[in-house]
Amino acid sequence: MRHDTPVFPRSLAAPLRRSVRALAIGAMAACTLGLIAPQAHAADKIIIMVGGINKLIYLPPKLAESLGYFKDEGLDVELQSQPAGVDAENELLAGAVQAVVGFYDHSIDLQSKGKEVTSITQLLRVPGGMEMVRADLADSVHSMADLKGRTLGVTGLGSSSSFLAQYLAARAGLKSGDYSMLPVGAGNTLIAAMKQKRVDVAWTTEPTTSILLASGAAKVLVDMSTVEGTKAALGGLYPASSVYVHRSWMNSHKAEAQKLARAFVKTLKYIQTHSAEDIAEKMPKDYYGGNKAIYVQALKASLPMYSPDGKMPAGGPEQVLKVMAGFNPNIKGKNIDLAKTYTNEFVDAAQ
Known part of the structure:
Protein backbone atom coordinates (compact mmCIF):
# COMPACT_ATOMS: atom_id res chain seq x y z
CA MET A 1 0.00 0.00 0.00
CA ARG A 2 1.27 3.50 -0.87
CA HIS A 3 1.54 5.56 2.31
CA ASP A 4 1.01 8.86 0.40
CA THR A 5 -2.49 7.86 -0.69
CA PRO A 6 -5.18 8.88 1.82
CA VAL A 7 -7.64 6.17 2.83
CA PHE A 8 -11.21 7.04 3.80
CA PRO A 9 -13.89 4.82 5.24
CA ARG A 10 -16.29 3.62 2.57
CA SER A 11 -19.14 5.42 4.35
CA LEU A 12 -17.39 8.78 3.80
CA ALA A 13 -15.96 8.26 0.32
CA ALA A 14 -19.14 8.88 -1.69
CA PRO A 15 -20.18 12.06 0.19
CA LEU A 16 -16.62 13.37 -0.11
CA ARG A 17 -16.55 12.77 -3.86
CA ARG A 18 -19.88 14.59 -4.18
CA SER A 19 -18.55 17.54 -2.14
CA VAL A 20 -15.36 17.81 -4.21
CA ARG A 21 -17.41 17.62 -7.42
CA ALA A 22 -19.78 20.33 -6.15
CA LEU A 23 -16.86 22.60 -5.21
CA ALA A 24 -15.26 22.13 -8.63
CA ILE A 25 -18.52 22.92 -10.45
CA GLY A 26 -19.08 25.96 -8.22
CA ALA A 27 -15.59 27.28 -8.89
CA MET A 28 -16.03 26.86 -12.64
CA ALA A 29 -19.34 28.71 -12.51
CA ALA A 30 -17.85 31.51 -10.45
CA CYS A 31 -15.05 32.01 -12.97
CA THR A 32 -17.56 31.94 -15.81
CA LEU A 33 -19.65 34.62 -14.08
CA GLY A 34 -16.57 36.68 -13.28
CA LEU A 35 -16.96 36.22 -9.50
CA ILE A 36 -13.42 34.89 -9.14
CA ALA A 37 -10.77 36.63 -11.21
CA PRO A 38 -8.33 34.08 -12.71
CA GLN A 39 -4.89 34.63 -11.22
CA ALA A 40 -3.24 34.71 -14.65
CA HIS A 41 -5.14 37.85 -15.70
CA ALA A 42 -3.36 41.18 -15.20
CA ALA A 43 -5.15 44.35 -14.10
CA ASP A 44 -7.15 46.09 -16.79
CA GLY A 128 2.23 77.63 -17.48
CA GLY A 129 2.42 79.32 -20.87
CA MET A 130 2.63 82.60 -22.72
CA GLU A 131 1.00 84.52 -25.51
CA MET A 132 4.00 85.31 -27.71
CA VAL A 133 4.19 87.87 -30.51
CA ARG A 134 6.37 87.56 -33.60
CA ALA A 135 9.54 89.58 -33.15
CA ASP A 136 8.89 91.67 -36.28
CA LEU A 137 5.56 92.82 -34.79
CA ALA A 138 6.78 93.53 -31.26
CA ASP A 139 6.98 97.29 -31.89
CA SER A 140 3.33 97.52 -33.00
CA VAL A 141 1.66 94.82 -30.88
CA HIS A 142 2.07 95.71 -27.22
CA SER A 143 -1.01 94.02 -25.77
CA MET A 144 -3.97 91.86 -26.73
CA ALA A 145 -5.83 95.07 -27.57
CA ASP A 146 -3.56 95.45 -30.61
CA LEU A 147 -4.74 92.20 -32.20
CA LYS A 148 -7.62 93.65 -34.21
CA GLY A 149 -7.44 92.23 -37.72
CA ARG A 150 -4.68 89.81 -36.76
CA THR A 151 -4.38 86.02 -36.40
CA LEU A 152 -3.94 84.17 -33.11
CA GLY A 153 -2.31 80.76 -33.13
CA VAL A 154 -3.84 78.16 -30.80
CA THR A 155 -3.12 74.46 -30.33
CA GLY A 156 -6.62 73.56 -31.52
CA LEU A 157 -10.07 75.10 -31.85
CA GLY A 158 -11.93 74.42 -28.61
CA SER A 159 -8.62 73.90 -26.77
CA SER A 160 -7.69 75.59 -23.52
CA SER A 161 -5.31 77.83 -25.44
CA SER A 162 -8.28 79.09 -27.46
CA PHE A 163 -10.27 79.63 -24.23
CA LEU A 164 -7.50 81.77 -22.77
CA ALA A 165 -6.91 83.70 -26.00
CA GLN A 166 -10.61 84.53 -26.31
CA TYR A 167 -10.83 85.68 -22.71
CA LEU A 168 -7.71 87.86 -22.94
CA ALA A 169 -8.99 89.42 -26.16
CA ALA A 170 -12.42 90.07 -24.63
CA ARG A 171 -10.81 91.56 -21.53
CA ALA A 172 -8.86 93.88 -23.82
CA GLY A 173 -12.10 95.08 -25.42
CA LEU A 174 -12.10 93.01 -28.61
CA LYS A 175 -15.05 91.13 -30.05
CA SER A 176 -14.75 87.62 -31.49
CA GLY A 177 -15.00 89.00 -35.03
CA ASP A 178 -12.08 91.39 -34.52
CA TYR A 179 -9.48 88.63 -34.93
CA SER A 180 -9.14 85.10 -36.28
CA MET A 181 -7.80 81.94 -34.67
CA LEU A 182 -5.70 79.35 -36.46
CA PRO A 183 -4.93 75.90 -35.01
CA VAL A 184 -1.18 75.33 -35.29
CA GLY A 185 -0.53 72.61 -32.72
CA ALA A 186 2.55 72.97 -30.55
CA GLY A 187 6.31 72.65 -30.70
CA ASN A 188 7.79 72.53 -34.21
CA THR A 189 4.50 73.15 -36.02
CA LEU A 190 3.88 76.27 -33.96
CA ILE A 191 7.42 77.53 -34.47
CA ALA A 192 7.02 77.00 -38.24
CA ALA A 193 3.73 78.94 -38.23
CA MET A 194 5.46 81.87 -36.51
CA LYS A 195 8.44 81.86 -38.87
CA GLN A 196 6.18 81.59 -41.93
CA LYS A 197 4.10 84.52 -40.60
CA ARG A 198 0.87 82.52 -40.69
CA VAL A 199 0.11 83.72 -37.16
CA ASP A 200 0.90 87.01 -35.44
CA VAL A 201 0.51 85.92 -31.83
CA ALA A 202 0.49 82.37 -30.50
CA TRP A 203 -0.05 80.58 -27.19
CA THR A 204 2.78 78.24 -26.31
CA THR A 205 4.45 76.58 -23.36
CA GLU A 206 7.89 75.38 -22.31
CA PRO A 207 10.21 74.28 -23.76
CA THR A 208 8.89 75.98 -26.95
CA THR A 209 8.81 79.42 -25.30
CA SER A 210 12.50 79.22 -24.40
CA ILE A 211 13.38 78.03 -27.91
CA LEU A 212 11.51 80.97 -29.49
CA LEU A 213 13.10 83.46 -27.11
CA ALA A 214 16.60 82.03 -27.60
CA SER A 215 16.26 82.21 -31.40
CA GLY A 216 14.88 85.75 -31.30
CA ALA A 217 11.81 84.66 -33.30
CA ALA A 218 9.26 85.91 -30.75
CA LYS A 219 8.78 88.00 -27.64
CA VAL A 220 6.51 87.66 -24.61
CA LEU A 221 3.17 89.44 -24.83
CA VAL A 222 1.32 87.91 -21.86
CA ASP A 223 3.09 85.72 -19.30
CA MET A 224 0.98 83.15 -17.45
CA SER A 225 3.85 80.90 -16.43
CA THR A 226 3.94 82.28 -12.89
CA VAL A 227 1.40 82.93 -10.14
CA GLU A 228 2.03 86.68 -10.33
CA GLY A 229 1.73 86.82 -14.12
CA THR A 230 -1.44 84.73 -14.10
CA LYS A 231 -3.12 86.91 -11.51
CA ALA A 232 -2.20 90.03 -13.50
CA ALA A 233 -3.55 88.57 -16.76
CA LEU A 234 -6.67 86.81 -15.49
CA GLY A 235 -7.43 88.38 -12.14
CA GLY A 236 -6.65 85.27 -10.11
CA LEU A 237 -5.19 81.76 -10.14
CA TYR A 238 -6.12 79.49 -13.02
Missing part, protein backbone atom coordinates in the same frame (compact mmCIF):
# COMPACT_ATOMS: atom_id res chain seq x y z
CA LYS A 45 -5.08 48.52 -18.83
CA ILE A 46 -5.64 52.21 -18.19
CA ILE A 47 -4.92 54.39 -21.20
CA ILE A 48 -4.11 58.02 -20.36
CA MET A 49 -4.26 60.50 -23.22
CA VAL A 50 -2.01 63.53 -22.80
CA GLY A 51 -2.54 66.81 -24.67
CA GLY A 52 1.06 67.01 -25.87
CA ILE A 53 3.19 64.64 -23.83
CA ASN A 54 6.53 66.45 -24.34
CA LYS A 55 5.25 69.80 -23.02
CA LEU A 56 6.48 70.73 -19.57
CA ILE A 57 2.91 71.55 -18.50
CA TYR A 58 2.19 67.84 -19.01
CA LEU A 59 5.46 66.48 -17.61
CA PRO A 60 4.06 64.50 -14.61
CA PRO A 61 2.59 61.47 -16.46
CA LYS A 62 5.83 60.64 -18.29
CA LEU A 63 7.85 61.29 -15.14
CA ALA A 64 5.53 59.00 -13.15
CA GLU A 65 6.04 56.28 -15.74
CA SER A 66 9.83 56.74 -15.74
CA LEU A 67 9.96 56.55 -11.93
CA GLY A 68 7.90 53.37 -11.95
CA TYR A 69 5.13 54.86 -9.82
CA PHE A 70 2.29 53.40 -11.90
CA LYS A 71 3.78 49.91 -11.62
CA ASP A 72 4.33 50.42 -7.89
CA GLU A 73 0.56 50.86 -7.61
CA GLY A 74 -0.08 47.69 -9.60
CA LEU A 75 -1.43 49.68 -12.55
CA ASP A 76 -0.97 48.79 -16.21
CA VAL A 77 -0.84 52.29 -17.70
CA GLU A 78 -0.29 53.21 -21.33
CA LEU A 79 0.45 56.86 -22.17
CA GLN A 80 -0.68 58.24 -25.49
CA SER A 81 -0.36 61.76 -26.88
CA GLN A 82 -2.46 64.18 -28.91
CA PRO A 83 -1.22 67.62 -30.00
CA ALA A 84 -4.01 69.49 -28.17
CA GLY A 85 -6.06 68.98 -25.03
CA VAL A 86 -9.32 69.13 -26.98
CA ASP A 87 -8.21 66.10 -29.03
CA ALA A 88 -7.47 64.19 -25.82
CA GLU A 89 -10.89 65.19 -24.48
CA ASN A 90 -12.57 63.78 -27.59
CA GLU A 91 -10.77 60.45 -27.09
CA LEU A 92 -12.13 60.28 -23.54
CA LEU A 93 -15.68 61.05 -24.65
CA ALA A 94 -15.42 58.38 -27.35
CA GLY A 95 -14.46 55.82 -24.71
CA ALA A 96 -11.07 55.15 -26.31
CA VAL A 97 -9.16 56.13 -23.15
CA GLN A 98 -9.87 56.02 -19.42
CA ALA A 99 -8.19 59.26 -18.35
CA VAL A 100 -6.82 62.51 -19.75
CA VAL A 101 -4.04 64.80 -18.64
CA GLY A 102 -5.31 68.14 -19.86
CA PHE A 103 -6.55 71.49 -18.59
CA TYR A 104 -9.17 71.49 -15.84
CA ASP A 105 -11.29 74.05 -17.73
CA HIS A 106 -12.53 71.28 -20.06
CA SER A 107 -14.56 69.85 -17.17
CA ILE A 108 -16.54 73.10 -16.99
CA ASP A 109 -16.90 73.39 -20.75
CA LEU A 110 -18.14 69.79 -21.01
CA GLN A 111 -20.64 70.16 -18.18
CA SER A 112 -22.21 73.06 -20.09
CA LYS A 113 -22.71 70.54 -22.92
CA GLY A 114 -24.31 67.92 -20.69
CA LYS A 115 -21.21 65.75 -20.20
CA GLU A 116 -19.57 65.13 -16.86
CA VAL A 117 -15.83 64.69 -16.32
CA THR A 118 -14.07 65.16 -13.01
CA SER A 119 -10.51 66.16 -12.16
CA ILE A 120 -9.06 63.71 -9.62
CA THR A 121 -5.58 65.30 -9.33
CA GLN A 122 -4.53 68.89 -10.01
CA LEU A 123 -1.03 69.09 -11.52
CA LEU A 124 -0.57 72.82 -12.25
CA ARG A 125 -1.64 75.92 -10.32
CA VAL A 126 -1.31 78.20 -13.36
CA PRO A 127 -1.54 77.78 -17.17
CA PRO A 239 -5.57 75.83 -12.09
CA ALA A 240 -4.64 74.21 -15.37
CA SER A 241 -3.20 70.74 -16.09
CA SER A 242 -5.07 68.00 -14.27
CA VAL A 243 -5.90 64.31 -14.43
CA TYR A 244 -9.56 64.04 -15.34
CA VAL A 245 -11.86 61.09 -15.98
CA HIS A 246 -15.49 60.37 -16.76
CA ARG A 247 -17.42 60.84 -13.53
CA SER A 248 -19.16 57.50 -14.11
CA TRP A 249 -15.76 55.76 -14.50
CA MET A 250 -14.55 57.38 -11.28
CA ASN A 251 -17.59 56.18 -9.36
CA SER A 252 -17.25 52.61 -10.65
CA HIS A 253 -13.44 52.42 -10.40
CA LYS A 254 -12.66 53.96 -7.02
CA ALA A 255 -9.66 51.69 -6.41
CA GLU A 256 -8.06 52.55 -9.76
CA ALA A 257 -8.75 56.28 -9.31
CA GLN A 258 -7.12 56.14 -5.89
CA LYS A 259 -4.03 54.39 -7.27
CA LEU A 260 -3.72 56.93 -10.10
CA ALA A 261 -4.00 59.82 -7.67
CA ARG A 262 -1.39 58.26 -5.37
CA ALA A 263 1.06 57.81 -8.27
CA PHE A 264 0.64 61.43 -9.36
CA VAL A 265 0.91 62.81 -5.82
CA LYS A 266 4.19 60.90 -5.41
CA THR A 267 5.36 62.39 -8.72
CA LEU A 268 4.52 65.94 -7.61
CA LYS A 269 6.47 65.35 -4.40
CA TYR A 270 9.42 64.13 -6.47
CA ILE A 271 9.28 67.38 -8.48
CA GLN A 272 9.28 69.40 -5.26
CA THR A 273 12.31 67.59 -3.85
CA HIS A 274 14.58 67.22 -6.90
CA SER A 275 16.48 69.58 -9.16
CA ALA A 276 15.63 70.38 -12.76
CA GLU A 277 18.73 68.44 -13.78
CA ASP A 278 17.57 65.36 -11.85
CA ILE A 279 14.11 65.50 -13.40
CA ALA A 280 15.47 66.05 -16.93
CA GLU A 281 17.55 62.88 -16.59
CA LYS A 282 14.32 60.90 -16.11
CA MET A 283 12.76 62.22 -19.33
CA PRO A 284 13.29 60.84 -22.87
CA LYS A 285 16.18 62.54 -24.66
CA ASP A 286 14.03 63.43 -27.67
CA TYR A 287 12.03 65.75 -25.38
CA TYR A 288 15.07 68.05 -25.22
CA GLY A 289 14.47 69.35 -28.75
CA GLY A 290 18.16 68.88 -29.52
CA ASN A 291 19.21 71.26 -26.74
CA LYS A 292 19.33 69.80 -23.26
CA ALA A 293 20.66 73.02 -21.73
CA ILE A 294 17.58 74.98 -22.87
CA TYR A 295 15.31 72.16 -21.69
CA VAL A 296 16.86 72.20 -18.20
CA GLN A 297 16.69 76.00 -18.13
CA ALA A 298 13.01 75.92 -19.11
CA LEU A 299 12.28 73.22 -16.53
CA LYS A 300 14.05 75.17 -13.79
CA ALA A 301 11.89 78.22 -14.56
CA SER A 302 8.76 76.04 -14.61
CA LEU A 303 9.14 74.22 -11.30
CA PRO A 304 7.02 76.73 -9.28
CA MET A 305 3.98 76.12 -11.50
CA TYR A 306 3.53 72.51 -10.35
CA SER A 307 1.11 71.78 -7.53
CA PRO A 308 2.89 70.64 -4.36
CA ASP A 309 0.15 68.20 -3.36
CA GLY A 310 -2.32 67.62 -6.21
CA LYS A 311 -5.15 69.46 -4.47
CA MET A 312 -7.45 71.93 -6.20
CA PRO A 313 -6.45 75.39 -4.89
CA ALA A 314 -9.14 77.27 -2.98
CA GLY A 315 -11.06 79.60 -5.29
CA GLY A 316 -9.54 78.02 -8.38
CA PRO A 317 -12.73 76.52 -9.87
CA GLU A 318 -14.62 79.77 -9.34
CA GLN A 319 -11.89 81.72 -11.14
CA VAL A 320 -11.84 79.30 -14.09
CA LEU A 321 -15.64 79.53 -14.34
CA LYS A 322 -15.39 83.33 -14.35
CA VAL A 323 -12.90 83.21 -17.21
CA MET A 324 -14.97 80.72 -19.20
CA ALA A 325 -18.15 82.75 -18.73
CA GLY A 326 -16.28 85.88 -19.81
CA PHE A 327 -16.32 84.89 -23.49
CA ASN A 328 -18.51 81.78 -23.85
CA PRO A 329 -22.26 82.49 -24.10
CA ASN A 330 -22.99 78.78 -23.55
CA ILE A 331 -21.53 79.04 -20.05
CA LYS A 332 -22.48 82.56 -19.01
CA GLY A 333 -25.57 82.42 -16.82
CA LYS A 334 -25.69 78.61 -16.89
CA ASN A 335 -25.86 76.69 -13.60
CA ILE A 336 -22.52 74.90 -13.45
CA ASP A 337 -22.12 72.51 -10.51
CA LEU A 338 -18.44 73.04 -9.73
CA ALA A 339 -18.51 70.30 -7.08
CA LYS A 340 -18.84 67.75 -9.88
CA THR A 341 -15.92 69.13 -11.90
CA TYR A 342 -13.21 68.14 -9.41
CA THR A 343 -12.61 66.20 -6.21
CA ASN A 344 -9.87 66.21 -3.57
CA GLU A 345 -11.11 62.86 -2.22
CA PHE A 346 -8.31 60.79 -3.74
CA VAL A 347 -5.39 63.18 -3.21
CA ASP A 348 -6.42 63.70 0.42
CA ALA A 349 -6.27 59.93 0.92
CA ALA A 350 -2.90 59.78 -0.86
CA GLN A 351 -1.15 62.29 1.40
